[in-house]
Amino acid sequence: MCDKRIGTELGMLNNLIKRQMVCTTGKDEMANITGMQAMILWFLMQAKEERFQRDIETYFRIRRSTATGILNLMEDHGLLRREPVEQDRRLKRLVLTDRAKALYERIQQAMAQTEALMEEGIDPEELAVWFRVCEKIRANLEKYQRKASEGQG
8 A cells, every 4th residue: 555645646636637727728718617617618519419417417427416506607607508498398408608619619729738738758558547547446436425325335
C-alpha cells in the first residue's frame, strides 16, 4: 500500500482541470460557465437525438437534485431551455439556445486542448491501464452506494 490516497489525488486533478478550463476558455462570455456546465453543453452538442435530464444524470453519474440545480442555472444563464415533449407533457427535452451554440467551438477547443495537455507524455498503454483502474474504482463506489441505498451499507 502506498502513502498516496486515491480520493486526494482525484480531488486535486479535478481542481486542476477546472482551473485549466478557465485558462483555456478565457473570461468573457464563458465567465459564468462552470467546468461541469461546459461538459454538459458538450454532451448536449454531441447528441444525435433528444436529450433529457435523466440522460445528464446517467452519463455524468449525478443525482437528480444536482442535475436540476445545474440545469436551472444553465437555463437562468440563457444556455438552454426545457421544452415539453408532445407524447408526455411531464417530460422536458433539453434544447440549447443560440448563445450556447455560439460557444460550441470554444468549448470543443478547450476540451480538446485540455485532453491533449493531460495526455502529454503518457503512452497509450499507460492510458489504457489508467482507464481500467478508473472503471474499477467507479464500480467499487457504485456497488457500495447501491448497497447503502438499499440499507445494506
